Amino acid sequence: MDAMAEITIQQVAQAAGVSPSTVSNLLNGRAHRMLPATRHRVEKAIERLGYRPNRAARQLRTGRTQTIGLVVPSVGNPFWGAFARHLESAALAEGYHVLLCNSERNPERERHYIDELWSDGIRGVVLCSSLPSLDHVRPLIERGLQLVTFDRAAQAADPESLVSISVDNVVGMHLATTHLIGLGHRRLAFVSGALGSVNRKDRYRGFVDALELAGLPADSAAVWSGASAEWFGDVEAAELGREAARELLSGDRPPTGIVAVNDMCALGVCRGIRDVGLRVAHDVSVVGFDDIVLADLYDPPLTTVRQPSPQLATSAFAELKARVENPGTTPGRSLLVRPELVVRESTAPPPSHP
Amino acid sequence: MDAMAEITIQQVAQAAGVSPSTVSNLLNGRAHRMLPATRHRVEKAIERLGYRPNRAARQLRTGRTQTIGLVVPSVGNPFWGAFARHLESAALAEGYHVLLCNSERNPERERHYIDELWSDGIRGVVLCSSLPSLDHVRPLIERGLQLVTFDRAAQAADPESLVSISVDNVVGMHLATTHLIGLGHRRLAFVSGALGSVNRKDRYRGFVDALELAGLPADSAAVWSGASAEWFGDVEAAELGREAARELLSGDRPPTGIVAVNDMCALGVCRGIRDVGLRVAHDVSVVGFDDIVLADLYDPPLTTVRQPSPQLATSAFAELKARVENPGTTPGRSLLVRPELVVRESTAPPPSHP
DNA sequence: GTGAAAGCGCTAACAC
DNA sequence: GTGTTAGCGCTTTCAC
Numbered sequence: 001m002d003a004m005a006e007i008t009i010q011q012v013a014q015a016a017g018v019s020p021s022t023v024s025n026l027l028n029g030r031a032h033r034m035l036p037a038t039r040h041r042v043e044k045a046i047e048r049l050g051y052r053p054n055r056a057a058r059q060l061r062t063g064r065t066q067t068i069g070l071v072v073p074s075v076g077n078p079f080w081g082a083f084a085r086h087l088e089s090a091a092l093a094e095g096y097h098v099l100l101c102n103s104e105r106n107p108e109r110e111r112h113y114i115d116e117l118w119s120d121g122i123r124g125v126v127l128c129s130s131l132p133s134l135d136h137v138r139p140l141i142e143r144g145l146q147l148v149t150f151d152r153a154a155q156a157a158d159p160e161s162l163v164s165i166s167v168d169n170v171v172g173m174h175l176a177t178t179h180l181i182g183l184g185h186r187r188l189a190f191v192s193g194a195l196g197s198v199n200r201k202d203r204y205r206g207f208v209d210a211l212e213l214a215g216l217p218a219d220s221a222a223v224w225s226g227a228s229a230e231w232f233g234d235v236e237a238a239e240l241g242r243e244a245a246r247e248l249l250s251g252d253r254p255p256t257g258i259v260a261v262n263d264m265c266a267l268g269v270c271r272g273i274r275d276v277g278l279r280v281a282h283d284v285s286v287v288g289f290d291d292i293v294l295a296d297l298y299d300p301p302l303t304t305v306r307q308p309s310p311q312l313a314t315s316a317f318a319e320l321k322a323r324v325e326n327p328g329t330t331p332g333r334s335l336l337v338r339p340e341l342v343v344r345e346s347t348a349p350p351p352s353h354p
Numbered sequence: 355m356d357a358m359a360e361i362t363i364q365q366v367a368q369a370a371g372v373s374p375s376t377v378s379n380l381l382n383g384r385a386h387r388m389l390p391a392t393r394h395r396v397e398k399a400i401e402r403l404g405y406r407p408n409r410a411a412r413q414l415r416t417g418r419t420q421t422i423g424l425v426v427p428s429v430g431n432p433f434w435g436a437f438a439r440h441l442e443s444a445a446l447a448e449g450y451h452v453l454l455c456n457s458e459r460n461p462e463r464e465r466h467y468i469d470e471l472w473s474d475g476i477r478g479v480v481l482c483s484s485l486p487s488l489d490h491v492r493p494l495i496e497r498g499l500q501l502v503t504f505d506r507a508a509q510a511a512d513p514e515s516l517v518s519i520s521v522d523n524v525v526g527m528h529l530a531t532t533h534l535i536g537l538g539h540r541r542l543a544f545v546s547g548a549l550g551s552v553n554r555k556d557r558y559r560g561f562v563d564a565l566e567l568a569g570l571p572a573d574s575a576a577v578w579s580g581a582s583a584e585w586f587g588d589v590e591a592a593e594l595g596r597e598a599a600r601e602l603l604s605g606d607r608p609p610t611g612i613v614a615v616n617d618m619c620a621l622g623v624c625r626g627i628r629d630v631g632l633r634v635a636h637d638v639s640v641v642g643f644d645d646i647v648l649a650d651l652y653d654p655p656l657t658t659v660r661q662p663s664p665q666l667a668t669s670a671f672a673e674l675k676a677r678v679e680n681p682g683t684t685p686g687r688s689l690l691v692r693p694e695l696v697v698r699e700s701t702a703p704p705p706s707h708p
Numbered sequence: 709g710t711g712a713a714a715g716c717g718c719t720a721a722c723a724c
Numbered sequence: 725g726t727g728t729t730a731g732c733g734c735t736t737t738c739a740c
Contacts, residue, residue, distance in 0.1 A: 006497075008733055019711045024735055034709060050493065052473045056413040057733035060716050065410070067453070067474075074439050076647070081435030085428050085456050097470065099421070100454040102439050116451065119406045120421075139404065143360075238651055267651045274653060293430070297592055297621045299628060299653045362717055373727045378719055388725060411717035414732050 007051045016045035027053060059121055067097040068320060069117035069125035071110060074102045077237065077264055078292040079309070080128065083150070086313035087126060094321060103129065105197070111136045118145060124324035126150055126316050130197035134158055146323040148316050151307075152198045154334040163319045164334040165312060169199050169289075172305040172339040173206025174213075176259055176287040179303070179341055181214045184349045185257035185285060189222040191244040191269055192261035193237060200261055203289065207259055222248055222255055237261075238268035245272025249284065256284055256350035263288040263295050263304055270298070270346065285347040300345035307339055361405045370399035381407060413475055422674060423471040423479035425455040425464060431591065431618055432646040433663070434482065437504070440667035441480060448675060457483065459551075465490045472499060478678035480504055480670050484551035488512055500677040502670050505661075506552045508688040517673045518688040519666060523553050523643075526659040526693040527560025528567075530613055530641040533657070533695055535568045538703045539611035539639060543576040545598040545623055546615035547591060554615055557643065561613055576602055576609055591615075592622035599626025603638065610638055610704035617642040617649050617658055624652070624700065639701040654699035661693055 009027075013020045018038060025033055026042050034042075045051070059065045070087055072080040088098045099122065101113040110129055114137050117125055123146055127137075130152040134141075141147060141159045154164040180188060190207045192200050204223070211218055224244040241260055245268070248255055260266035266288030270280045280286055281300050288295060291306035315335060323330065363381075367374045372392060379387055380396050388396075399405070413419045424441060426434040442452050453476065455467040464483055468491050471479055477500055481491075484506040488495075495501060495513045508518040534542060544561045546554050558577070565572055578598040595614055599622070602609055614620035620642030624634045634640055635654050642649060645660035669689060677684065 006733090009735095010733080020734080021711060021736080022709085025710090028735075038709075052469065054414070054733050055474050056410045056419070057716090058735075059410040060408070060414050060718085060732090061734045061736085063716075070454075075429050075435040075442075076432070076439040078430070078432045078435060078648075081429040081432060081438075084435075084454065085430040088429075088454055088456050097474065098454055100424075100438065100442055100452055102442050115406065120409045120451065238647060242651075264647075267648065270653065271651045280653075293592060293618075294432075294621065294648055297596075297625045299624065299634075360717085363719095364717080374718080375720080375728080376726060379726090382719075392725075408717050411732090412719075414716090414734085415718045415720085417732075 006054065007049045009051070009053065012042070012045045012049055012051045015049060016042045018042060063121075065121045065123070066095055067099055067120070067122055068317075068324070069099045069101060069113070069120075069122050070128075071101040071103050071113055071125060072128045073105045075100065076102075077262075078294060079263065079290040079307070082292065083128070083309045083313050086310045087317055090314045090317035094317075096317075096321070107131055107136070114140060114145075118143075123327075124148075124320045126320060128152070130199045132196070132198055132201075134162070144327060146320060146327060148320045148323075150312065150316050153202055153336065154332075155198065158332070160332050161328075162332040163323070164332075164336075165316050165319065166199070166334075166336055167305075167307045167312070167339040168336045169202035170206040170209065172289060172341075173203040173259065174210045175206075175339070175341040176289065176303075176305050177207050177210035178214070179343065180257040180259065180285055180287060180347060181210065181216070183257070183285065183347060185255075186216065186350075187220065187253060187255045188216075188257045188259060189224060189244075189248050189255035190259050190261075191224045191241055191248075191265055193225065193240055193265075195225050203261055222251075224248060237264040238271070241265035241268025241270075242272040242275065243268075245269040246275055249273065249276045249278060254284075257347070258284060258286050260286060260288050263290040263292045263302065266302055266304065266346075267294070267298060270302070281346050281348040283351055285350070287347060291342055295342075296344065298346075303344045303347040304342055305339045306342050308337065312337065360408065361403045363405070363407065366396070366399045366403055366405045369403060370396045372396060417475075419475045419477070420449055421451040421453055421474070421476055422671075422678070423453045423455060423467070423474075423476045424482075425457050425467055425479060426482045427459045428456045429454065430456075432648060433617065433644040433661070436646065437482070437663045437667050440664045441671055444668045444671035448671075450671075450675070461485055461490070468494060468499075472497075477681075478502075478674045480674060482506070484553045486550070486552055486555075488516070498681060500674060500681060502674045502677075504666065504670050507556055507690065508686075509552065512686070514686050515682075516686040517677070518686075518690075519670050519673065520553070520688075520690055521659075521661045521666070521693040522690045523556035524560040524563065526643060526695075527557040527613065528564045529560075529693070529695040530643065530657075530659050531561045531564035532568070533697065534611040534613065534639055534641060534701060535564065535570070537611070537639065537701060539609075540570065540704070541574065541607060541609045542570075542611045542613060543578060543598075543602050543609035544613050544615075545578045545595055545602075545619055547579065547594055547619075549579050557615055576605075578602060591618040592625070595619035595622025596626035596629065597622075599623040600629055603627065603630050603632060608638075611701070612638060612640050614640060614642050617644040617646045617656065620656055620658065620700075621648070621652060624656075635700050635702040637705055639704070641701060645696055649696075650698065652700075657698045657701040658696055659693045660696050662691065666691065
């Protein structure tokens with residue numbers, strides 16, 4: 001069963017007794033230019049032959065493609081999985097396709113992806129990078145690459161055409177931390193992978209700000225940030241949280257409240273808490289970030305900061321599409337959505353002193 | 355900042371003082387045909403100009419593309435997210451890209467995707483469909499589309515060139531059910547979305563087989579399979595499980611053991627169990643399927659049937675690549691991996707009678 | 709209202 | 725060893 005030769009626009013034209021241009025006109029929304037009868041003949045021929053236009057040829061000719069790139073840390077992390085899903089749905093609705101790239105938070109891999117996407121003729125990508133610097137993509141941006149960064153607040157040194165869409169990570173973590181403080185916690189810990197990314201730094205800042213605002217000495221809080229490794233995969237976040245909790249809770253002055261950089265990490269923390277024979281909420285409170293589907297399913301249901309990922313994904317696609325289809329017309333901008341704290345049952349007042 | 359004109363192979367050739375063919379030869383692993391000096395000049399020119407070959411042109415010319423399609427129910431489900439991640443990694447390692455499609459278990463959407471992928475010139479796709487019939491893609495398979503189905507055991511009526519890769523769902527659920535029975539459970543329930551897919555049917559069969567083998571009347575078991583809806587999204591699985599648990603446990607003769615069609619569903623079931631004031635394991639045991647990362651993180655850690663998704667994804671890609679690069683050479687085949695039961699803490703003997 | 713023709717950037721014979 | 729050349733399938737002026 002060998003690959004058969006493809007049907008071309010030529011063959012359709014011939015079958016319909018018209019020229020290729022006429023078929024092309026029909027295909028490209030210029031049906032009004034022809035007689036209804038002609039149009040009908042062509043439609044029939046297309047149908048009969050099962051003709052599908054060759055996109056490579058079209059792209060070569062027009063320089064346009066209906067594909068965008070999506071670079072996420074890892075779709076293995078349910079948060080990114082959900083984001084990818086919603087982005088792809090938004091794209092599908094407008095006839096776009098999405099090429100998936102998992103950077104695993106590896107800057108080199110990210111760079112490589114962007115290059116490859118460019119070679120593919122892709123001129124729009126949603127980058128969930130959160131690398132502090134975008135210098136590695138600047139050359140391509142200057143050549144016309146449209147970039148929407150997600151979950152990475154705009155930085156002063158960013159290319160000016162850049163669009164940033166993100167939840168306000170500082171505010172989010174502020175909310176989370178303040179919630180814990182309000183509950184009476186005084187010994188807090190912040191658990192994260194390496195603080196190399198913009199978003200992690202922002203979340204950390206929200207944590208520290210809240211501490212200061214409450215008059216708590218900054219050094220009253222433990223910070224556990226993934227020890228040695230340069231960068232951490234998003235799937236390993238849970239393992240990291242688990243390890244962090246075990247370590248923090250067996251030290252002296254163990255925290256009564258733990259703020260985790262994201263939900264996967266928080267779930268790992270919860271697991272670690274049980275590992276050392278303690279109970280979440282009852283003994284130590286945990287707050288996450290993202291509000292993945294599993295946060296609500298967990299036992300106890302996780303208190304967390306919600307990222308409205310369907311809306312965020314929809315906005316990201318809309319921005320990107322507008323720019324790809326109409327390059328150089330709108331300046332860069334930044335959308336910072338205020339996140340919402342979802343209080344569930346992983347947080348409670350600290351245990352009273354014995 | 356307008357899109358600049360792209361650098362072409364012509365310009366590189368000119369800059370290096372050679373012909374385009376020489377550049378092309380270098381690009382396509384035929385460097386040995388030229389003098390080291392020539393080669394060096396060309397490499398320099400490529401570097402200096404920042405030349406990236408235009409893939410659309412290459413694809414148009416050769417008819418080949420280094421992109422494969424991936425159709426999953428939804429990357430929002432952590433199992434599919436992890437699978438997608440591993441497949442993409444395997445692809446990347448061989449210089450392939452992957453186009454992501456979320457079918458949401460909607461047959462029409464799936465059909466549409468396959469058509470689009472074909473138009474994109476993609477000749478290999480990993481289909482995680484589990485629709486009983488593949489008739490909707492048969493025309494394309496006959497034209498040369500290479501298909502690897504995942505998580506869908508081969509069916510008699512399948513196109514003969516088809517490759518199927520799957521865990522043995524019947525055996526898997528048999529293992530899970532037998533485990534529950536061995537623990538002493540006699541009133542079991544099976545919770546699933548609509549049983550429309552091959553994989554769900556297989557899992558159900560494993561459940562029933564185990565029941566029969568143990569001499570338990572089939573009608574001693576409750577089956578809860580997503581009531582009305584035609585098809586269920588994979589993200590809604592959790593919600594469905596939750597609802598199922600609530601309903602099953604408030605009926606008369608509530609089950610003491612629940613077998614869920616997958617982990618997301620199982621996690622929902624656990625949540626539902628708590629909703630009605632019961633405790634997982636202590637009051638009702640739960641087994642899942644997939645072994646997503648969260649299964650181990652959950653409280654209690656979920657007993658489940660493991661799908662080795664990294665290996666499965668790697669095999670799927672390898673099979674597909676071999677066929678795409680060498681079509682029509684190997685006949686269809688079917689790989690059925692025996693899954694493993696991972697006993698954790700969501701299962702325990704049934705509560706003794708009051 | 710319809711068609712002829714040029715060419716997008718690349719590869720692969722085939723000359724030299 | 726290197727260059728010349730002929731398209732891959734499509735869109736889009738520009739004639740008619």
